[in-house]
Amino acid sequence: MHLNHLINKLVGELVFELKTPLHIGAGGFGAFRSLLRVDGRAVIPGSTIKGVFRRVAEYVAKSMTGSLSGYEKVALKCYEESExxxxxxxxSGDPDYDASYRRFVEALREQxxxxxxxxxxxxxxxxxxxxxxxxxxxTLESDVGYELFGDFLAANCPIGRLMGNGVLAGKFRVFDVFLDVLATHIRPGIGIERETGKVKENILRF
Structure with a gap:
């Protein structure tokens, strides 16, 4: 058995057309953020684009929990993004979670x-x-911990199978995108809290 094995490989090219100004931050601190460049060329990291697709995959997968069952359904219920x-x-207390946990423990001990x-x-x-x-x-000498069950759920998560997680290597890969920048502008922007999606206080960037 091999976790998340690859059956087919598809390679494609996506073309993006910018309708509004695009900001590509280079990280760091301070109000003014420099443009991310590699060898003098502006670049959008592949990880940034993959993050956008991951967010879409999360919304789609979680909207389908009603059609799923068993470990896959519970994995989506338990899925969270943290620092x-x-x-x-x-x-604990969720009927689907508790039933799947008991099933997992009993099956694992028997196996x-x-x-x-x-x-x-x-x-x-x-x-x-x-x-x-x-x-x-x-499993045989003590209670099975929830951490063990969490790793098992990670291996059964539909989002993790596509995008990867702490247990599985993702199948979706994106290369860096290099841009031919015609002009740059300095514009004010604000900081956003990832967890809440709301404006972060006292953060103004350019």
Missing amino acids: KGIVYVER IRNSDFRGVELATLLDIGYGLDELRGE
């Missing part, structure tokens, strides 16, 4: 007792990198 990256938070390496739960955790002795100690 540390993508995490799968505990949702370890019977050395059933083809069982989905055990095979997935071994592919992630957990050792059999480690799993045997955690």
Whole structure:
């Protein structure tokens, strides 16, 4: 078994037409932000474009939870973006989460007792990198932690399979885009809090 294996590979080219001025920040501190350049050419990092597509994928996937079931549905319910990256938070009290967690624990314990390496739960955790002795100690000698279940959910997350997360390598790749800049302008802008999507106080940038 191989986590998130690639069956087909598609390579395409997207053409963007700017309708409004575009700001490409180079990071750093201070009110004035320089234009991001590589070898003198303005560039949009591939990671920036991928982030836009990830956001779209999140909206689409979460709108489909009604048509999903089992681990995939629970993975989307637990999916959150934090400063540390993508995490799968505990949702104790949610009927779907609690039922899937019990199913996971019971199946994993049974597979370890019977050395059933083809069982989905055990095979997935071994592919992630957990050792059999480690799993045997955690599942048969103590309560199974939610962190273990979170890693398993990450491997079953539809968004993670496409875009990647802490467990899976993403299948969607974007190269840097180089621009032929005709003119630059200094304009005022504001800072936005990622978590709330609201204006950040006392932040004015140009």
